[in-house]
Amino acid sequence: MKYLCLMIAISLSSSVAFATEDIDAKLYNYRSAVSKLMKTLKPELVNTMKSKGPVAAIEVCNIKSPIMTEAVSKDTGFVVQRTSLKPRNAANTPDEWETKVLNQFEDRKAKGENPKSIEFYEILENDGKRQIRYMKAIPTSKPCTVCHGEMIPPPVQAKLKELYPTDKAVGFKVGDLRGAFSIIDTITQ
Numbered sequence: 001m002k003y004l005c006l007m008i009a010i011s012l013s014s015s016v017a018f019a020t021e022d023i024d025a026k027l028y029n030y031r032s033a034v035s036k037l038m039k040t041l042k043p044e045l046v047n048t049m050k051s052k053g054p055v056a057a058i059e060v061c062n063i064k065s066p067i068m069t070e071a072v073s074k075d076t077g078f079v080v081q082r083t084s085l086k087p088r089n090a091a092n093t094p095d096e097w098e099t100k101v102l103n104q105f106e107d108r109k110a111k112g113e114n115p116k117s118i119e120f121y122e123i124l125e126n127d128g129k130r131q132i133r134y135m136k137a138i139p140t141s142k143p144c145t146v147c148h149g150e151m152i153p154p155p156v157q158a159k160l161k162e163l164y165p166t167d168k169a170v171g172f173k174v175g176d177l178r179g180a181f182s183i184i185d186t187i188t189q
Protein backbone atom coordinates (compact mmCIF):
# COMPACT_ATOMS: atom_id res chain seq x y z
CA MET A 1 0.00 0.00 0.00
CA LYS A 2 2.80 2.34 0.93
CA TYR A 3 4.50 1.46 -2.36
CA LEU A 4 1.33 2.10 -4.38
CA CYS A 5 0.89 5.54 -2.81
CA LEU A 6 4.46 6.39 -3.69
CA MET A 7 3.90 5.36 -7.32
CA ILE A 8 0.77 7.46 -7.57
CA ALA A 9 2.61 10.39 -6.07
CA ILE A 10 5.42 10.03 -8.62
CA SER A 11 3.10 9.80 -11.61
CA LEU A 12 1.07 12.77 -10.40
CA SER A 13 4.10 14.93 -9.84
CA SER A 14 5.58 14.09 -13.25
CA SER A 15 2.36 14.98 -15.11
CA VAL A 16 2.18 18.26 -13.20
CA ALA A 17 5.83 18.95 -14.05
CA PHE A 18 5.14 18.40 -17.77
CA ALA A 19 2.10 20.72 -17.67
CA THR A 20 4.19 23.39 -15.95
CA GLU A 21 6.85 23.22 -18.68
CA ASP A 22 4.16 23.45 -21.33
CA ILE A 23 2.51 26.47 -19.75
CA ASP A 24 5.91 28.12 -19.25
CA ALA A 25 6.54 27.98 -23.01
CA LYS A 26 3.12 29.45 -23.70
CA LEU A 27 3.56 32.21 -21.13
CA TYR A 28 6.88 33.05 -22.77
CA ASN A 29 5.05 33.56 -26.10
CA TYR A 30 2.32 35.70 -24.53
CA ARG A 31 4.86 37.89 -22.73
CA SER A 32 6.88 38.37 -25.95
CA ALA A 33 3.76 39.31 -27.94
CA VAL A 34 2.70 41.86 -25.34
CA SER A 35 6.18 43.36 -24.99
CA LYS A 36 6.48 43.57 -28.81
CA LEU A 37 3.20 45.52 -28.94
CA MET A 38 4.25 47.81 -26.08
CA LYS A 39 7.61 48.49 -27.73
CA THR A 40 5.94 49.40 -31.04
CA LEU A 41 2.94 51.33 -29.81
CA LYS A 42 4.38 53.67 -27.23
CA PRO A 43 7.29 55.09 -29.31
CA GLU A 44 5.01 55.49 -32.32
CA LEU A 45 2.50 57.43 -30.19
CA VAL A 46 5.20 59.64 -28.66
CA ASN A 47 6.86 60.32 -32.05
CA THR A 48 3.59 61.17 -33.77
CA MET A 49 2.60 63.48 -30.90
CA LYS A 50 5.95 65.28 -31.27
CA SER A 51 5.89 65.57 -35.04
CA LYS A 52 2.18 66.03 -35.81
CA GLY A 53 0.53 66.85 -32.48
CA PRO A 54 -1.86 64.88 -30.25
CA VAL A 55 -4.96 65.16 -32.47
CA ALA A 56 -3.12 63.41 -35.32
CA ALA A 57 -1.73 60.87 -32.84
CA ILE A 58 -5.27 59.74 -31.96
CA GLU A 59 -5.08 57.71 -35.17
CA VAL A 60 -2.14 55.74 -33.80
CA CYS A 61 -4.30 54.43 -30.97
CA ASN A 62 -7.54 54.13 -32.92
CA ILE A 63 -6.45 52.80 -36.29
CA LYS A 64 -2.91 51.52 -36.22
CA SER A 65 -3.00 49.82 -32.87
CA PRO A 66 -5.92 47.48 -33.69
CA ILE A 67 -4.07 46.61 -36.91
CA MET A 68 -0.90 45.81 -34.97
CA THR A 69 -2.86 43.79 -32.44
CA GLU A 70 -4.35 41.76 -35.27
CA ALA A 71 -0.93 41.26 -36.86
CA VAL A 72 0.49 39.79 -33.67
CA SER A 73 -2.55 37.53 -33.41
CA LYS A 74 -1.92 36.21 -36.94
CA ASP A 75 1.76 35.61 -36.21
CA THR A 76 1.18 33.63 -33.07
CA GLY A 77 -2.19 31.90 -33.49
CA PHE A 78 -3.74 33.42 -30.40
CA VAL A 79 -5.94 36.48 -30.03
CA VAL A 80 -4.52 39.64 -28.44
CA GLN A 81 -6.88 42.40 -27.37
CA ARG A 82 -6.82 45.42 -25.10
CA THR A 83 -9.38 46.06 -22.43
CA SER A 84 -10.05 48.35 -19.46
CA LEU A 85 -12.50 48.91 -16.60
CA LYS A 86 -12.92 52.39 -18.15
CA PRO A 87 -12.80 51.76 -21.90
CA ARG A 88 -12.58 54.48 -24.52
CA ASN A 89 -13.82 52.23 -27.32
CA ALA A 90 -16.96 50.31 -26.27
CA ALA A 91 -15.60 47.37 -28.31
CA ASN A 92 -12.88 47.03 -25.65
CA THR A 93 -15.40 46.50 -22.82
CA PRO A 94 -14.14 43.62 -20.63
CA ASP A 95 -16.06 40.35 -20.42
CA GLU A 96 -16.84 38.74 -17.04
CA TRP A 97 -13.46 37.00 -16.68
CA GLU A 98 -11.54 40.14 -17.73
CA THR A 99 -13.54 42.30 -15.29
CA LYS A 100 -12.64 39.92 -12.45
CA VAL A 101 -8.95 40.00 -13.40
CA LEU A 102 -8.86 43.80 -13.86
CA ASN A 103 -10.34 44.20 -10.36
CA GLN A 104 -7.77 41.73 -9.02
CA PHE A 105 -5.01 43.84 -10.69
CA GLU A 106 -6.33 46.99 -8.94
CA ASP A 107 -6.23 45.15 -5.57
CA ARG A 108 -2.68 43.91 -6.19
CA LYS A 109 -1.53 47.42 -7.15
CA ALA A 110 -3.19 48.86 -4.02
CA LYS A 111 -1.21 46.30 -1.97
CA GLY A 112 2.04 47.68 -3.43
CA GLU A 113 2.78 45.43 -6.41
CA ASN A 114 4.61 47.14 -9.30
CA PRO A 115 2.00 47.75 -12.08
CA LYS A 116 4.66 47.04 -14.73
CA SER A 117 4.90 43.39 -13.75
CA ILE A 118 1.28 42.57 -12.83
CA GLU A 119 -0.02 39.60 -14.83
CA PHE A 120 -2.36 36.63 -14.40
CA TYR A 121 -3.33 33.47 -16.27
CA GLU A 122 -5.92 30.76 -15.90
CA ILE A 123 -6.82 27.58 -17.79
CA LEU A 124 -10.55 27.46 -18.51
CA GLU A 125 -12.99 24.98 -20.01
CA ASN A 126 -15.35 26.78 -22.38
CA ASP A 127 -17.98 24.95 -24.47
CA GLY A 128 -15.90 21.77 -24.20
CA LYS A 129 -12.76 23.62 -25.37
CA ARG A 130 -9.75 24.34 -23.20
CA GLN A 131 -8.50 27.88 -23.22
CA ILE A 132 -5.55 29.60 -21.62
CA ARG A 133 -6.41 33.16 -20.80
CA TYR A 134 -3.63 35.60 -19.96
CA MET A 135 -3.70 39.26 -18.95
CA LYS A 136 -0.91 41.80 -18.46
CA ALA A 137 -1.48 45.19 -16.85
CA ILE A 138 -0.85 48.40 -18.84
CA PRO A 139 0.25 51.25 -16.54
CA THR A 140 -0.36 54.91 -17.35
CA SER A 141 2.83 56.86 -18.13
CA LYS A 142 3.25 60.60 -18.73
CA PRO A 143 2.56 60.66 -22.52
CA CYS A 144 -0.70 58.73 -21.99
CA THR A 145 -2.16 61.55 -19.89
CA VAL A 146 -2.44 63.84 -22.95
CA CYS A 147 -5.37 61.69 -24.10
CA HIS A 148 -6.35 59.75 -20.94
CA GLY A 149 -5.50 62.23 -18.16
CA GLU A 150 -7.24 64.90 -16.11
CA MET A 151 -6.46 67.89 -18.34
CA ILE A 152 -6.91 66.83 -21.96
CA PRO A 153 -6.29 69.72 -24.41
CA PRO A 154 -9.66 70.98 -25.82
CA PRO A 155 -8.95 70.08 -29.51
CA VAL A 156 -8.09 66.52 -28.41
CA GLN A 157 -11.24 66.37 -26.25
CA ALA A 158 -13.36 67.49 -29.23
CA LYS A 159 -11.93 64.83 -31.55
CA LEU A 160 -12.30 62.10 -28.91
CA LYS A 161 -15.90 63.08 -28.26
CA GLU A 162 -16.66 62.86 -31.97
CA LEU A 163 -15.05 59.41 -32.34
CA TYR A 164 -16.02 57.88 -28.96
CA PRO A 165 -19.35 59.16 -27.65
CA THR A 166 -19.24 56.71 -24.70
CA ASP A 167 -15.56 57.39 -23.80
CA LYS A 168 -14.78 56.48 -20.17
CA ALA A 169 -10.97 56.49 -20.49
CA VAL A 170 -10.23 59.88 -18.91
CA GLY A 171 -9.01 61.08 -15.50
CA PHE A 172 -6.00 58.72 -15.28
CA LYS A 173 -2.87 59.71 -13.37
CA VAL A 174 0.71 58.51 -13.94
CA GLY A 175 1.04 55.09 -12.31
CA ASP A 176 -2.69 54.23 -12.53
CA LEU A 177 -3.66 51.06 -14.35
CA ARG A 178 -4.93 52.20 -17.78
CA GLY A 179 -6.03 48.69 -18.70
CA ALA A 180 -4.55 45.41 -19.80
CA PHE A 181 -3.60 43.25 -22.75
CA SER A 182 -5.81 40.20 -22.87
CA ILE A 183 -4.88 36.98 -24.68
CA ILE A 184 -7.14 34.04 -25.47
CA ASP A 185 -5.34 30.88 -26.60
CA THR A 186 -7.50 27.89 -27.49
CA ILE A 187 -5.68 24.61 -26.89
CA THR A 188 -6.26 22.04 -29.61
CA GLN A 189 -4.45 18.93 -28.32
Ligand code: HEC
Pocket residue numbers: 042045054055056057058059061062063066082083084086087088089090092138139140141143144145146147148169178179180
Ligand atom coordinates in the same frame (compact mmCIF):
# COMPACT_ATOMS: atom_id res chain seq x y z
C1 HEC B 1 -3.11 60.73 -28.92
C2 HEC B 1 -4.10 60.21 -27.99
C3 HEC B 1 -3.74 58.99 -27.16
C4 HEC B 1 -2.62 58.81 -26.41
C5 HEC B 1 -1.43 59.73 -26.22
C6 HEC B 1 -2.79 57.52 -25.78
N1 HEC B 1 -3.98 56.95 -26.14
FE1 HEC B 1 -4.70 55.16 -25.52
N2 HEC B 1 -6.32 55.38 -26.65
C7 HEC B 1 -6.56 56.45 -27.50
C8 HEC B 1 -7.69 56.14 -28.36
C9 HEC B 1 -8.24 57.02 -29.45
C10 HEC B 1 -8.13 54.84 -27.97
C11 HEC B 1 -9.27 54.02 -28.56
C12 HEC B 1 -8.64 52.96 -29.47
C13 HEC B 1 -9.64 52.06 -30.12
O1 HEC B 1 -10.54 52.56 -30.81
O2 HEC B 1 -9.53 50.83 -29.94
C14 HEC B 1 -7.25 54.40 -26.91
C15 HEC B 1 -7.37 53.18 -26.28
C16 HEC B 1 -6.49 52.70 -25.37
C17 HEC B 1 -6.61 51.40 -24.73
C18 HEC B 1 -7.65 50.31 -25.03
C19 HEC B 1 -8.79 50.31 -24.04
C20 HEC B 1 -9.78 51.43 -24.28
O3 HEC B 1 -9.80 52.32 -23.44
O4 HEC B 1 -10.50 51.41 -25.30
C21 HEC B 1 -5.57 51.30 -23.87
C22 HEC B 1 -5.26 50.14 -22.94
C23 HEC B 1 -4.79 52.52 -24.01
N3 HEC B 1 -5.40 53.36 -24.92
C24 HEC B 1 -3.63 52.76 -23.30
C25 HEC B 1 -2.83 53.87 -23.54
C26 HEC B 1 -1.53 54.03 -22.90
C27 HEC B 1 -0.90 53.08 -21.91
C28 HEC B 1 -1.00 55.19 -23.38
C29 HEC B 1 0.36 55.78 -23.10
C30 HEC B 1 1.50 54.97 -23.43
C31 HEC B 1 -1.99 55.75 -24.30
N4 HEC B 1 -3.06 54.91 -24.39
C32 HEC B 1 -1.85 56.96 -24.96
C33 HEC B 1 -5.83 57.63 -27.56
C34 HEC B 1 -4.59 57.82 -26.99
